[in-house]
Amino acid sequence: MAISFVRTLISYALVVFALRIMGKRQVGELQPSELVVAIMISDLATIPMSDPALPLLSGIVPILTLISAEMSASLLSLKFPKIRKALTGSPAVIIKKGIICREEMRKNRYNLEDLAEGLRMKDYFDVDDVYMAILETNGSLSVIPKSGARPPTSDEAGIKGKQQTLPHVIIADGKKYPEHMQEAGVNDDWLKKQLSDRKITNANEVFLLTVDGDKKVTLQMKNKE
């Protein structure tokens, strides 16, 4: 039992490391080769876990080999477009200028139900609203709507929009983040003033304090449900 426990922990660490190395893509966004590697890695890890007679190395070596092969393939893909095309394929234009390309759909074994589903996922319920639809290499559908089927942009509407910035978390669960303060361009004096303005004596009482690019502060106390 103890052996299975230790082996499982080691395999878990290795699989997490392997998937972490593969990148930050979500499972649904994996390229075909990445999906294959992810499935193989998870399968390989379970073999020595469930059979104590097998050396753990019989799982570790193939997993490390797969990671190296996958990393090599992605590095080569970065350098050589032909290799990238061979490994991941190329995007297919399913709807071009409002017309469904049957030939492309046939090539990709993509039927009308798949197309309708893909469009619905992108909030387009009528094929007539779509100017272009591209089937990406990871299986997702990118859609360019017809000009009449999308809301106008602020430029088109003649409105000068303000650039939105990312709010920085200054305090989370009572813990102060100096690196975020530096990124937001605020200092300890500023923070002390913000807290004293709100009659807060201790930063530990703060559940969340964020500041955006306009120095607008959002604050929630720990005792406030």
Place this chain on the structure above:
Amino acid sequence: MAKSVIAVSVIFVLILIGSIGGYFYTDNMVKSYSVRLDKALENPDVNLLKEVEQNWDKDKNSLMYLMNHRDIESVSTSLIRAREEAAAERYDMAVQEIAVAKFLLDELIEREKLSPENIF
């Protein structure tokens, strides 16, 4: 990019060195026992078998990292049987068990070889 290339190269080299080193280590180790069992086949002496068994018990621990534990234990079982048969002076049975142990050892070597039969 450069870091990734280095990381991939290091992993590849480590796997290669580990695999080749592991192969030669197990090959030499198992072959040495096979040769000793050849001698035991000619002369199934209980002391010789005891010595082989004791050494095998020590060396098998390092082999366990690289080979199927069940196969290694099968060799151990055969060696114990051979020793017990020799101790009871049933030499024909002892020779049979030594032959089985030798066959299992030779199989271990064969299974680790980088040959088309093993790959496919």
